Amino acid sequence: SQKIEQNSEALNIQEGKTATLTCNYTNYSPAYLQWYRQDPGRGPVFLLLIRENEKEKRKERLKVTFDTTLKQSLFHITASQPADSATYLCAPYNQGGKLIFGQGTELSVKP
């Protein structure tokens, strides 16, 4: 069955450092992959979409990579700030026409 794995443990980093979050998927080949941010008590908010023919996508301090051979996406936040503290969800798009969300990785940025 299709499976998505994100860092299960919370990631704690110091302000100003780069945060790197991992998303691994198995048993399918998504044409697109999205990343969302979720704050406590709120709905997920879209951050970035990357296509299978794109190796890397950037938006301000955010960078996403998509390695279809390794079946992995990495999500980077450079110059992290306490306001970046949230849960980040990876969502590959499967051939059935649906986004399948990972469990998410909780990021905590300390001042």
Place this chain on the structure above:
Amino acid sequence: DAGVIQSPRHEVTEMGQEVTLRCKPISGHDYLFWYRQTMMRGLELLIYFNNNVPIDDSGMPEDRFSAKMPNASFSTLKIQPSEPRDSAVYFCASSFSGSYNEQFFGPGTRLTVL
């Protein structure tokens, strides 16, 4: 635009009661999604519509769950009868021109079934 609107924001009910959750998508969006989020299972897609037509309801847990979209600006998710294991946060999301496009989520309805 006000974004995706959901009501109620919180619902507490007793086992066996009927629960109806409501969603108003962003105007102009042609896809609507219903998700359920729990600590154990994460964010799961229940059903999605395209142009008011249900496309995939394979995530609906059982016959107790039903969803309708009578027009482009309104959808309901109904649970009848409700059970304690239905307790979760239910999100509605909408997107434009493709289920692979970015989805805009509502604030969610926190359902507690006693």
